[in-house]
Amino acid sequence: MAGETARRRQEVLRAIVADYIASQEPVGSKALLERHHMPVSSATIRNDMAVLESEGYIVQEHASSGRIPTEKGYRRFVDDLHEIKPLSRAERHAIMSFLEEGVDLEDVLRRSVQLLSQLTRQAAVVQLPTLTVSRVKHCEVVALTPVRLLLVLITDTGRVDQRNVELPAPLDADSVHRVRDLLNSALVGKTLQDASSSLADLAASAPAELRAAVVSACTVLIETLVEQPSDRIILAGASNLTRGARSLPSGLPTVIQALEEQVVVLKLLANVRDPGDVTVLIGEENAAEQLHGASVVTSAYGAGAGSGAALGGMGVVGPTFMDYTGTIARVSVVARYVSRVLAGE
Structure with missing residues (x-):
């Protein structure tokens, strides 16, 4: 994509992804024009959608239906997120207050996954500090x-x-x-x-x-x-996945089973080793075949907000039509605040 036409098609793709995430219903050209007030004709939008479909970003399930994003479309959407809308001051204060009430490290981490599952309405996982970095x-x-x-x-x-x-x-x-x-x-x-x-x-x-x-x-x-370090995992909100069950080709039981397998989850959380960074894996980008119908957003926490050493990972697992913008922001904030709490900041 290049030039003004490319920018418009990028905006069309962004709108399709955003609308599908909100409704889980195929998105048509008329709905795009009405909801997003794009200053072009419906014919232009239909042409843009045809091009996006030919490039593999969206797909039409039925001849008479609108389009839905593909994994490639979600990936482009996530890669184009240059800025994530910050959480409100009230949200940040509530998160920090809840985490600070933890009585010990495991309680703080248990609270962090409870928060993530509630804030994102997805399944959340966290890894206790690895013995390889703990002294x-x-x-x-x-x-x-x-x-x-x-x-x-x-x-x-x-x-x-x-x-x-x-x-x-x-x-x-x-x-x-x-x-x-x-x-x-x-x-x-x-x-x-x-x-x-x-x-x-x-x-x-x-x-x-x-x-x-x-x-x-x-x-x-x-x-x-x-020789066999026992990395422990805390899981919360697995029942939230039932909302996206129809979008998981491998089936809901398979995804939940994968989350209960420590080795699978540890591999997920190993993708980000620097606190502050966030990794998003969509569909078949996940190494575990059981998660090919899901998306995973992960980050790491350390011993302080500015610490470069990761003590463990945390993240969210949900359907590919998850709210990427909100999920990335919340995973990032909770991981950062866990680091601050553990450092006593």
């Missing part, structure tokens, strides 16, 4: 029985992970405290990935009387947290 703040060791320990790992992002350790021999209270001190000497201040070599060294150099217990604890930490 260990403390490792508590609790004796459940003389031969079983509970390891409670607390990171600087407030994440808590627990693991049970079976011991080959009973351990008294004093020895439990010594094991705790040894583990903390290897873990505190490090990411789990960085701490893996320290844990291995600790297992080899621990005092003889504690070696069996330390080896057992280090083995559990390395095998379950370092």
Whole structure:
């Protein structure tokens, strides 16, 4: 597209997408002229729509019906969104106040997905901070029985992970405290990935009387947290997808099942790694085949509004006719405010 004609066709496409998002009904040339007051004839609009259809941006389902956007049309619409209308001051204040009432990190993130699902009327997901970027703040060791320990790992992002350790021999209270001190000497201040070599060294150099217990604890930490980090997902608003069920070729149950599969969701949230950026995937742009009938809008949150390091991702999943302008704005704002809350700003 080039020149005045190209700009007009771009405006026609924008109007078709906006009208279809609002109504989920095919859009005709007469309706476009009436609603958008375009200063051209209906014949010109029909010609523009024919060109847009030939280029794959819109499609006519039936001979007598109007047009609906294709995935290519939605992509062009999103790519042409140079400015997103900001939320009102009242909306921003309400979002920040609700998030600030969170009692801990997980509560803040749970509130964030509740907000996103309510604000966008779609399904929302958030990832708890990844253990690969979190640093260990403390490792508590609790004796459940003389031969079983509970390891409670607390990171600087407030994440808590627990693991049970079976011991080959009973351990008294004093020895439990010594094991705790040894583990903390290897873990505190490090990411789990960085701490893996320290844990291995600790297992080899621990005092003889504690070696069996330390080896057992280090083995559990390395095998379950370092080699297989358990990234947890919080999901909200899946029932909202029923509104767009007819637009999801793969079927509503398939989309909901995909959202319940942690690996699928983690891949979705891995698309944006810089807080402040927003990624939009439409239809078949999604790697997961179960989501080929859906659109996904994702962002990342960090440890502060201006932080360059992402702690995790969050986003919204809905039909391809979702309100992209509003959804992008809301995902961006909620991710940014979560970053501010976590940083105590």
